Amino acid sequence: MRHLYLMRHAKAKQPRGDMTDHQRPLRKRGKRQAAAMAPVLRRWQALEGKTYVSTAARTRETFDEIAAQLPDRTLANPVHFDEALYTFDVEALLAWLTALPDGAERVLVIGHNPALIEFACWLNDEVPPSLPTASVLHFTLPDTPWSSMNQGCAELVGHLSPEEASYALFKRRAPKPPAHKDDTASRIHAMLEHQYRMIRALEPGVIAGVDPEFLHQYRVNLRRSRAVGESLRSVVKVPGLKKQLKWLKHCARATSDLRDLDVFVEDLSNTSPPLSPGTREGLKQWLQGCQREHHQALCQQLSTSEYVEQLQGWQRFIVSDEVVKALSKFTPKRSKAVLDERIARHDEDLAALALDAPDTTLHELRKGLKRIRYLADLMPETPKPFVSELKHRQRLLGDFQDLCTRQVWLDAFCASADNDTRQKQECSQWRAALEKPKRNLRKDVLALAPLAEVQT
Structure with a gap:
């Protein structure tokens, strides 16, 4: 041939x-x-x-x-x-x-x-x-x-x-974000429509799989769409929204492992982990094999008629009369009440957090914090220092989750029958060593003040 x-x-x-x-x-x-x-x-x-x-x-x-x-x-x-x-x-x-x-x-x-x-x-x-x-x-x-x-x-x-191979080149032709609107309902509506256009525009770059930033931005827009929808649903009733959000969650989850692999492989190339050159290369090649498998599975999903129909259904939904009517009820007073409730719940979870708490407890704390952040972003009156504090906490908990994810992939490498015994031993030692930076991040999270104090 x-x-x-x-x-x-x-x-x-x-x-x-x-x-x-x-x-x-x-x-x-x-x-x-x-x-x-x-x-x-x-x-x-x-x-x-x-x-x-x-x-x-x-x-x-x-x-x-x-x-x-x-x-x-x-x-x-x-x-x-x-x-x-x-x-x-x-x-x-x-x-x-x-x-x-x-x-x-x-x-x-x-x-x-x-x-x-x-x-x-x-x-x-x-x-x-x-x-x-x-x-x-x-x-x-x-x-x-x-x-x-x-x-x-x-x-x-x-x-x-080139626009499918490089996200930096794609940005020049990407859908432009909506202009700022003082009206909350119009702003949310424009945001959802923009995110839909971005998802569709990013798909060719995701399928090409050359620049991992396409996948990251695709995932971000899926998750933001879902977060905006969840924030809307927490404030007002929207018939049919729960089903749509469930599908968006499914699409975002399908990208999780591949995104984690992209980050891990990039970090291996840019940092010096405590591994011998041979083990580092063996781990990298194994991770890249996993990348190819997950990328192929994602491409198959994006090529199905069901995916296209569901996504078009989401577009029709966000411009439907039900959503327009619900957005008219999304008042600052209602939003503030839900935001205060979420902050109080976060502070309770933070106060109950212990240094030896399971990793999943911190992951749940991060999820709750993200819900606060997304709702706060929909409210233009939110103070900038409060938003900055939310970002800081997200970075802390995000770094913790990245370390946990790295341990998961190292465990999978060590469990693979095809990998070299010496390489497995080195990776197992690295996996154990990651507990120290995780513990330091736990201490940083425990030292955080209640969000209610920062808000005021």
Whole structure:
């Protein structure tokens, strides 16, 4: 089986003065686009075969930005710059490709539209209708000579744009947050609609799985939607809301393990845990295997018709007459009464907390604190120092939960029959050592003053 990767150059500047089209350099955004696609090309093994690049300045610079992101700054094979690829004609591109040597099993072409997209459509009529700058298409072809390529002979196995590979690039085109509204009902309504749009816009990046920030933001918007709905439900009655919130909770839970794995793998790469290099690498590879399994399961869920129908049902629900009517009753007086009740319950739980309390007790304290925070965020009159204190407490309890989660995955690694005995022993020792920072965080939580005092 042969692999063909078609990549359009990144965003380039428009020609000025006597600059020719061939001389057009990349814009700053184009350089960021190209750099963002380097992890995609590595994951797809596109850089392990033959790389052919048009001689235009913008295609050369696209390749340079990709190469600069490689860990060892080297390629498996030298790159070839070919003047014949500086073409916009599909027939010329086809003639060039059919002349490739039969020994080339993986070929990456960095070239130009419309030749690339027209050729892609010739290979497979199910390709996307456009090929944005720095986007890549991955095809597999039969293991026959390149000269025998015929129309419709390829299978499209992947396609990605920079905005799906990099959250930083996605933000530029992300749905804009609603303008601040003085009316509470209008503000909540706009917030729910914005979160729905964000969830849908983030889905391609979640499925691509290149930048974990997509999953994090997807999860945040799901949980915020649910939190806003729960806050609304705690103040006024909304028929049908309980069922909708249950589904949002299910969707958010489906992301939990994958998000925890993303954080753990990133921390392993950025810190120096008390592990030997071999054990660290063994643990990392095992965690990455778990990542792939959980990501595949999440992608399967997002591709089901049930998921799409449920999410569209949530959109219809938040614009329904029932929700609009309920929001009209969401008064500051009612909200304040519920907030005070939650604060009092939090202070009771905090006062009853002991240094040897089970981990789950602190997790429940964190959940209650989040409900306070979300409700407080819906009330513009909430004092800023109070919100800052809520954030501080969330960070403390969040750090505690992260340590507990790390212990859970270390336990799972040690319980796996496939892992090395010495590596298991080292991980078990690290797991035990995490009890000390957990205990320090417990002491910090126990030293917190009652929230009611901070509120006043």
